[in-house]
Amino acid sequence: MKKGTFLRWRNVYLVTAFLVMYLPIFYLIFYSFNSGGDMNRFTGFTWENYSAVFEDSRLMLIVVDTFLVAFLSALLAAIIGTCGALGIYYMKRRQMRTLFLSLNNILLVSPDVIIGASFLIFLTILGIRLGFTSVMLSHIAFSIPIVVLMVLPKLQEMNPSLIQAAKDLGANQWTTLTKVILPFITPGIIAGYFMAFTYSLDDFAVTFFVTGNGFSTLSVEIYSRARQGISLDINALSALMFLFSLLLVVGYYFISHEKKVESTKKRKEDRVAEKKAVETL
Amino acid sequence: MGKWKTFYLIPYGLWLLLFVIAPVALIVYQSFVDVNGGFTLSNYQNFFGISAYLKMTFNSVVYACLITLVTLLISYPTAYFLSQMKHKQLWLMLIILPTWINILLKAYAFIGIFSGDGTVNHFLEFIGIGRQQILFTDLSFILVAAYIELPFMILPIFNALEEINPSLLSASRDLGASTFQTFRRVVFPLTLNGVKSGVQIVFIPALSLFMLTRLIGGNRVITLGTAVEENFLVTQNWGMGSTIGVVLIVAMALMMLLTGEKKKEGGHVQ
Numbered sequence: 001m002k003k004g005t006f007l008r009w010r011n012v013y014l015v016t017a018f019l020v021m022y023l024p025i026f027y028l029i030f031y032s033f034n035s036g037g038d039m040n041r042f043t044g045f046t047w048e049n050y051s052a053v054f055e056d057s058r059l060m061l062i063v064v065d066t067f068l069v070a071f072l073s074a075l076l077a078a079i080i081g082t083c084g085a086l087g088i089y090y091m092k093r094r095q096m097r098t099l100f101l102s103l104n105n106i107l108l109v110s111p112d113v114i115i116g117a118s119f120l121i122f123l124t125i126l127g128i129r130l131g132f133t134s135v136m137l138s139h140i141a142f143s144i145p146i147v148v149l150m151v152l153p154k155l156q157e158m159n160p161s162l163i164q165a166a167k168d169l170g171a172n173q174w175t176t177l178t179k180v181i182l183p184f185i186t187p188g189i190i191a192g193y194f195m196a197f198t199y200s201l202d203d204f205a206v207t208f209f210v211t212g213n214g215f216s217t218l219s220v221e222i223y224s225r226a227r228q229g230i231s232l233d234i235n236a237l238s239a240l241m242f243l244f245s246l247l248l249v250v251g252y253y254f255i256s257h258e259k260k261v262e263s264t265k266k267r268k269e270d271r272v273a274e275k276k277a278v279e280t281l
Numbered sequence: 282m283g284k285w286k287t288f289y290l291i292p293y294g295l296w297l298l299l300f301v302i303a304p305v306a307l308i309v310y311q312s313f314v315d316v317n318g319g320f321t322l323s324n325y326q327n328f329f330g331i332s333a334y335l336k337m338t339f340n341s342v343v344y345a346c347l348i349t350l351v352t353l354l355i356s357y358p359t360a361y362f363l364s365q366m367k368h369k370q371l372w373l374m375l376i377i378l379p380t381w382i383n384i385l386l387k388a389y390a391f392i393g394i395f396s397g398d399g400t401v402n403h404f405l406e407f408i409g410i411g412r413q414q415i416l417f418t419d420l421s422f423i424l425v426a427a428y429i430e431l432p433f434m435i436l437p438i439f440n441a442l443e444e445i446n447p448s449l450l451s452a453s454r455d456l457g458a459s460t461f462q463t464f465r466r467v468v469f470p471l472t473l474n475g476v477k478s479g480v481q482i483v484f485i486p487a488l489s490l491f492m493l494t495r496l497i498g499g500n501r502v503i504t505l506g507t508a509v510e511e512n513f514l515v516t517q518n519w520g521m522g523s524t525i526g527v528v529l530i531v532a533m534a535l536m537m538l539l540t541g542e543k544k545k546e547g548g549h550v551q
Contacts, residue, residue: 006460010362010365013358013359013362014359014362014363014366014372017355017359017376018375018376020428021376021379021431022379023390023394024379024386024387024390024391024394024428025379025382025386025387025390027390027393027394027400028386028389028390028393031393038393038398039393039394039396039399040393040396040398040399040400040403079292080292080293080296081293083289083290083291083292083293084289084290084292084293084296086289087286087289087290087293087294090286090289091286100297103297103301103302104297104301106301106305107300107301109485109533109537110530110533111485111486111488111489111506111529111533112486112489112506113489113491113506113509113510113526113529114308114489114509114526114529114530115304116513117308117509117513117522117523117526118304118305118307118308118526119300119304120513121304121307121308121311121519121523122299122300122303122304122307125307137300141296141299141300144293144296144300148293198381201383202381202383202384204383204384204385204492205491205492208492208510208514209510209513209514218383219383219384219385222383222385222386222389223385223492223496226385226388226389226392226496227495227496230392230393230396234386234389238382238383238386238389238390241382241383241386242382242386245381245382246378248381249378249381
């Protein structure tokens, strides 16, 4: 009997927590179909707010810019971060490795305002005009550490004798990297890329500091519009962004799962091919 | 062989130098520079001499503590109940999913929910309490901040709960402990590390949130983060902004030392 009431309270609590977590998003989406113009009373259904979003060419340009920055900065961060992970992996001295890893984590634990303010000082001293370039550089910079953290465990999972075997079979450094190491750590790199992509898409504080007058990303635009009060265009936009984030999450799980299956399959095939090669020798 | 290894480190090392070490060094340097560009200690003198700054810092710490406490009080039962569910990984993912939605949109939603003619006030009117000013108060700021930080507290606690060896629970039950005793003597002490990393992940952002104080908290400078933003982007006093920034960095370092030991990465959805 007592156990039963406990279970019931548990479920009530969880369902409440669940509703609260999703309340703001569904609230926004619900009112995005409101023809009344505010978020207080639902007066009638309309698609007007959505067509307003698509007709707003300035907003569309900002959407394109935001995604361009996210795609490119995540790509560059993935490349530099993978290099970093490889560099740290190959370090022989333990202290060196710990030092590099702690430096790596500084940007992950720093508050956004500090990153934004310090980047602003740095970019101004370099004489870089605030705008696309400064936002791009900052996004690459704060995405690199998460890529390193995603790739490094994959490298450590790798059996070192794989590299040794490749060397023994006459593979040079480049072949070892592209045929053995990179295929093995690809899931880590993809995870890192996705994290970097979402970091860039979600970032507000750092971008707010380093963006000039001429350039804006979605977060900054929403902030300046929200400060002026409620406009249901933002609701429509948020519904679209929510759909996109959902797709991104689903896509991420799909890809990372697919890669896992594929890579084990591929490794098996590779092993067979390897065996054949040795036999023919 | 050696050449390759250094090659990997060139782009990464450049990044470390330019975007990690240089900015931190520059913000410390800038805090000793006055408005005309000369060396000065006046920024620090102002910070520690003017009571408004000290009061703001104190308030910011109090707010951060309250936000962390509210987050913890909601997160711990959530994580605990989640860990007892059947498809717990799926439930966890679902409850964490809203983290992926842009933080500004969530803040914007609360402007609507808490507004004078908004949903919460409709509800309060309905149950007979009547309308209240909710938006632009300290309460709304703390609640929204806690809402945003929830997943970052749930995750590490959930992970700590998952790490507990189930045979410990059976042993405790076999030895005659009630559910509550098992929780108090076995489960809770074993999850303290998760609580610690959660507190760490939540407290520092709570000190430095600035857009929430602007949008939800009524455009007041009530946290260290807002003060940094105010000095950098509004009054253009970079020296003073950097000084507050350095204070924030020191606070962060202290926090890390206090809750330190083994730090776990639990802050992000994997």
